[in-house]
Amino acid sequence: MLIALTGTPGTGKTSVCEVLREHSNYRKLYSIIDVNRLILDEKLFTGKDEVRDTYEADIDKLRERMKQEIEKKSGDVIMEGHLCHLLPADAVIVLRAHPVALRKRLGKRKNYSFQKVKENADAEALDVILVEAAQRNKSVFEINTTNMNIIAVVKSVISVIEDLKLGKTPEEFLPGKINWIEQVTKD
Ligand SMILES: Nc1ncnc2c1ncn2[C@@H]1O[C@H](COP(=O)(O)OP(=O)(O)OP(=O)(O)O)[C@@H](O)[C@H]1O
Ligand SMILES: [Mg+2]
Numbered sequence: 001m002l003i004a005l006t007g008t009p010g011t012g013k014t015s016v017c018e019v020l021r022e023h024s025n026y027r028k029l030y031s032i033i034d035v036n037r038l039i040l041d042e043k044l045f046t047g048k049d050e051v052r053d054t055y056e057a058d059i060d061k062l063r064e065r066m067k068q069e070i071e072k073k074s075g076d077v078i079m080e081g082h083l084c085h086l087l088p089a090d091a092v093i094v095l096r097a098h099p100v101a102l103r104k105r106l107g108k109r110k111n112y113s114f115q116k117v118k119e120n121a122d123a124e125a126l127d128v129i130l131v132e133a134a135q136r137n138k139s140v141f142e143i144n145t146t147n148m149n150i151i152a153v154v155k156s157v158i159s160v161i162e163d164l165k166l167g168k169t170p171e172e173f174l175p176g177k178i179n180w181i182e183q184v185t186k187d
Helices: 013-022 024-029 035-041 059-072 099-107 114-125 128-136 150-165 180-186
Strands: 002-007 030-034 045-049 054-057 076-080 091-096 140-144
Touching: 002 013, 002 128, 013 024, 013 030, 013 076, 013 150, 024 030, 030 035, 030 059, 035 054, 035 059, 035 076, 076 150, 091 128, 091 150, 099 114, 114 128, 114 180, 128 140, 140 150
Parallel strands: 002 076, 002 091, 030 076, 091 140
Antiparallel strands: 045 054
């Protein structure tokens, strides 16, 4: 099974994959591809937006390159990165975090300007990645990581994947339960 693990920057994708890589039981089950690393290492971008301080990935080139990477792997493959929902996958898991929590997490990044933190928190509030994923894939799930530690998030990710492999729908993680806008305007 090919899984896209996506979400706004700071929602914990890399942290989850670090745990999966560290534990030998998980390592045997899942192969992980760090999509951002591949984009940067192989310069799979069309340019850099200096104002927004982001690279513009060349999705067509990335798609072709990923095909080769995936062929090399065995077992279940997890693609990790905030763009991987733009690639073909059997299912997409979107990690979510309350925009206020996200601001705190991203605020600790030395290379993130105030503007960049705000831009990402706003994108999370507006469900941007979830909507992009749902436009491209029928099998989309979301995990609210706001009050979960990394191990709990890892267990949720695995439970989604294992349910899908058994042909079951992971009902708990179906999209539609998270509504940041309502909460943000209430706060
Ligand atoms: N569930 C969580 N609870 C609290 N802090 C978390 C949680 N998940 C991640 N963090 C923290 O948030 C920060 C960002 O996490 P991480 O780098 O894993 O995000 P990411 O989704 O990979 O972001 P990016 O798309 O920019 O690579 C880290 O400092 C991490 O320790
Ligand atoms: Mg990351």
